[in-house]
Every structure is written in C-alpha cells, then in structure tokens.
Amino acid sequence: MQKSFLITGATSGLGKALAIKIAREYGDSCKMIMISRSFNKELDGLSSDTIKYIPGIDLLDIRPNDAVSKQIDAFFAEPFVLIHSAGDFWDHVPFLSVNTKRAKDMMDSHYGTLYNVLQSVLPMMVKKGGGKILTFSCNATVYNFPNMLPFTAAKAAVDATIKCIAHEYANQNIVANSLALSSLQTEQNKDSKPFGDYYNYLDLEEISQTVIEIAELSNNLANGNVINCYKYSDSYYNQGYFERIKQK
Template sequence: MFQLDNKIALVTGGGSGIGKAVALTFARQGATVHVLDVSTENAGKTVEEIKAAGGNASFHICDVTKQQEVVQVFQGIGKLDILVNNAGISNIGRADTTSEEDFDRVFQVNVKGVYNCLFAAIPLMKANGGGVILNLGSVAALVGLNDRFAYSTSKGAVHAMTLSVAKDYLQDNIRCNSISPARVHTPFVDGFLAKNYPGQEEEVFQKLSKTQPIGRMAEPEEIANLILYLCSDEASFITGTDYPIDGGFVKLNS
C-alpha cells in the first residue's frame, strides 16, 4: 500500500523540515521527486540523501514568489502527478504590530507562492489526465493563536484555495486537500528559539511542546506519513478536505 511507483512528485521547500521528510518518504515509496527550494545547499543535500538510498530525485532552485521562475521549472519537468505546496514562512506580530513589509512578505510566500505553483501545475495535471495537490495549512487557520496575525491569515487563504481548487477541477480528476499541523520539531523551530530565547532554548522548547495535549511536538516524518496517504491512490475518494495533525491541539485544548 501507499506505493508511488511511476509517479512524478514535486515538493516545494523540500530542502529542510517537513518538505525534506516528504521528499524522502515519496522517494522511498517509488516516486521520482523534484525538490524546489531557494537554498542550493539544502536542496542538494536532500537529493543526495535520496540518491544514496537508491531513489530518484533532482532539485531546482526556485523562488515560489516569482511566477515566471515557477512556470519555467514546472514546464521543464513536464509531466506531474503530485504537487506538495510546503514552502512557507512565519511571522510574529499582532494586527497593530505587524509591519506592512512583514505582512506583504508572508503573503508573497504563503499565498502567492501557493497560487503560482497551482497556476503552473494544474495545466500539466489536466494534460496528464489528473493529479493530486496537497497544501500545507496550519492549526493557526483553525483557532486563534497569540501574535500570529499575518501567518494565521495566510494559512486561512491556503485553506480557501484548497476548497476552490478541489471544486473547480473535479471533472479533471485532480484532487486537492490540505493538512493543518500544530507545532513540528524542525530546524526552523531550533533557529527561532536560538534567535529569540538565547540561553532558554530547552525551557521554551518544553513549554511549546506541552501546548499540544499529547505532550510533544510532531516529528517531520509523522507529517510526511499523512501527506503520503493523501497523495496515494488509497486516498482516491478524498478531496476538498483539511486534516488537522496536531496532537489534540484543536479539539482537546479547551
């Protein structure tokens, strides 16, 4: 089950964190994986790891906020069965403390970046007779979180885009779903703690971990396993749905 043999998959932000875990998981299950990232070093390491394990992968340096770049990369790939819109950034701030520059920056990556990839991928999938799109949402779009105004708003847009695409392309055999993770232990988290809480990293890490009722953060591989299912043929009856993967955060925190 959950094999992706003969499938061509593209993962944005595949150089680290959740995206890297997805790329590795897809390759292990037989897919040819295209890793998109802005970091040559990170993307290259992901591809090297996949090839060392006997998988098939290549990387493309691409800024998802630039539509022409995105379209060129996708057209160069040609055939596409699976798109995972994972690339994203976060921001700390409230409505009255978030600068216009930061608000625009978050939306350029988290909203326009997803749109650009949808714009480029859907014609390829239509020509291919169908495909699967998986968008990375967040629990921030489902519940109120402190100091996450721009990020929460951007992920709400991702959820809406997921529903729109799922509805519009039913007749083209294109499925589109999203997942909404709570906190995941990625290099981003470690960097955030080092920058904002020097000397208190472990203490704050434990505090953040315990905001999930299950008592810990998710590992990237756990998120990748859900994405694998939703992108596999075993999930062929699922579209237009968001899946929280949150250690009980949304339903059990009240």
Template sequence: MAHPPVVLVTGASSGIGRACVDAFLAQGARVVAAARRTDRLDELAAQHDGAVLPLALDVRDRDAVNAALGSLPENFSPIDVLVNNAGLARGRTPLHEDDPDDWDQMLDTNVRGLLNVSGAVLPGMVERGSGHVINVGSNAGREVYPGGTVYCATKAAVERITRGMRMDVLGSGVKVSEVDPGMVETEFSVVRFHGDQQAADAVYEGVTPLAAQDIANVVTWIAGQPPHVVIADVLVYPLDQAGTGKIARRKG
C-alpha cells in the same frame, strides 16, 4: 509497466518538505525537490542516483516558477503529485507593532507562492485528467491567536483556496487535499523569531511536538488512496496539544 510517479515538493530543503521528499522516495517515486536553498538538495540528489531533481526555485517569483516548471526534463514530468509545502511565519507581535516586511514575506510565500506553483502545474493535470495537489496548511488557518494575525490569515487563505480549487477541478479527475499540522518541531520557529534559538526552543518546552516525518506520513497516505477517494483535509495535533495555545506542558 507503469512509470514511478513524479512528485513536486516545494520548500523541500528542510522540515516537512524534506521529510516528504524522503517519504516519497521510500515509495519509489521520482521527486522534484524545489527550494531556494539547494545545497542540501544537491547532497540529497547525489545519494539517490537520478531519483531526485534539485530545483532552485523561489515560489514568490511567478515568471521563474513558470519557466522552471515549464522546462522540466522528460524523466521528471509530468507532475503527478504536487505538495505545496513552502511557507513560513514571521514575528509574534501585535499587528500595530509588526514589521510590514514580515507581512509581505508571509503573503508572498504562503498565498501567492502556492498560487504561482499551482497555476503552473494544474493546467497539465486537468488536461491529462489526473493528478493530486496536496496543500500544507496549518491549524492556524482554523483559528486565530494574538501575535499571529497575518500568519493565521495566510493559512486561512490556503484553506479557502484549497476548497475552491477542489470545486474548480471537479469532474476533471484531479484530486485536491489539505493537511493542517499543529505544533511541529522544525526550523519553523527559528525562522519566525528571526534566528532567536532561545525563543524557538521555548515554544516546545515541556511538550512532545510532532516531527516532520509524522506529517510526511500523512501526506503520503493521502497520496496513496484509491483513485475514487479524496481525503479533503486532515488536522494533525501532537498529544500535548488541543488547539492554538491549548498546550499541556510537563514540568521538570
């Protein structure tokens, strides 16, 4: 009998990452739930009797990534599916008014972090001739908007990396996919606006945004395709959105 698949989800403590953990657990997978904040993950692991391995991990730290993923316990390795979800946006000001520290945090997490984790997991997948990398991008990687210059650039990099990665592993049996969500209501906007809940709430005012579970459903659907099928990329919008800044807001 085949063992349950092992899924590694980064940014797993909240939002889309946490929803992906729940969705894969519901399918019987074992999940390595990686995040910097592990208190929530410890609670999750306690509820799922050995099916979740909480892993304290800062994807920006390459040495820590290599050490952690190189020493996973036998029942949580090898990694069959990697969901590169860790990412964030910081600030919404014009480039010339930005805090450069925000640039560094976005570049280090959204781009270098994705590369660090992929670089630790992909060699084993290629060697075994199987595996699936699913990168969580954004519609912001397909277009740009005022105040999002660096964030959009990092998500465009995710799209380029995903395409190149797929070419690099071609013929190895490894799949590479990308999911680009539009407006999803998570802690994303609170983080972006440095804890300003009022500014975050205004982003979703008058619209019904996507929920984290909606994206997790797409991720598990992609992962569940037959071996010969690769869903290369999926763009997901709520009904009230048709692009960045193209929002139908209801009054009252």
C-alpha cells in the same frame, strides 16, 4: 498508487523530511522533482535518473512555459502529486508591531507561492489526466490565536485556494487537500516556544508518512478538505495560550 511527486519548498523542515522519506521508501520506483530557493547538499545527494533537484528558484517567479515549468512538464508523463511546503516561519508578534510590508511578504510566501505554482502546474495536471495537490495549513486558522495575524491570514488563504481548486477541477480528476498542522518538532518551533510541550509536537517522520498515505489514496472521494493533524499535548490542554508561547 501515485509515485510521482513534485515538492515545492523542498528545503523547509517538512519538505526536506518528505523528500528524503519518499526517496528512501520508493527508490527508483518513483519520480520526484524537488524545487527550493536555497541549496541543500543533502537534497542534492538524492539526485538520480528518477529524482531531480532544482535549487535557486523563487516560487513567485515561476511562469507557464518558462525553463522550470518545461522541465516539470517533460519529467512527468502521467498524473503526479504536488506537495507545496513553502512559506516563511512565524514568531508570535503583536499586530501593531508588524508593518504592512512584512504582512504582505508573509502572504506572498504562503498563499502567493501556492497560487503562482498552480498557475503553471495545474494545466500540466489536466493535460496528463489529473493529479493530487497537498498543502500545509495551521490550526491557527480555526482558533485565530492572538499575535499570529499575518501568518493565520496567509494560511487561511491557502485553505480557501485548496477548496476552490477542488470544486473547480474535480471533473478533471484533480484532488486537492490541505493539512492543518499543530506545531512541528523543528528547532525553530523549539526556540520560539521554549515552554511548549515540544516532545508532543508533530514528528517530521510521522507526518511525512501521513502525507504519503493521503497521496496514495486510491480514489478521489476525499477532496477539498482541511485535514487536522495533531497529537495530544499536555500543555495545549492544560495551560493557557500565553503560558505556552511565553519567552524566557
């Protein structure tokens, strides 16, 4: 059972919920590193001999053998789970109102950060005998909703990366999967979709438990997948798309 975790993007809504749940459930029996760009006092309070918090890190700047990579390498003596929860939030915006720079920034925040983190972390996993990689995608990559192009393209790139890594490194005991999420119960989602079926969005505690259970799978057969995570939503099944995302 995997009890060693590296969480990148730890101050995201889901990243923070995961870190807190892992620390609460495993306590001193786990080893965990949390990395974030901004500082969070609650995450800092989790720090202990077995839990390390490294704030102030731009994931696009991490390099093999730099100070952060050396900390990660020294901290884990055995296979560990990388949970990548980084990426900018997206409001529903028409294509022509999003300039190329903003679209590129969105791609960098999701796909670029994952690619860059893997450049440093994957060699460590191979050296330590394997590991698991979990990322977060979105059901928009299947449905290709309007007003979501840069975000959807970035998440599609994340999914493609995971599938390629799974095939390329399966013989190195590496397992990589992506979880395609429907809307999460965060204040940002509540504000961006005020007429949405918020109480049927994914609960952070519940999805965190699902992530842990996937990380704890005892074999490597479930590899290279995009796993859909959703709950029944009245508005999703009974309203039109533009009704669900309309603004006040």
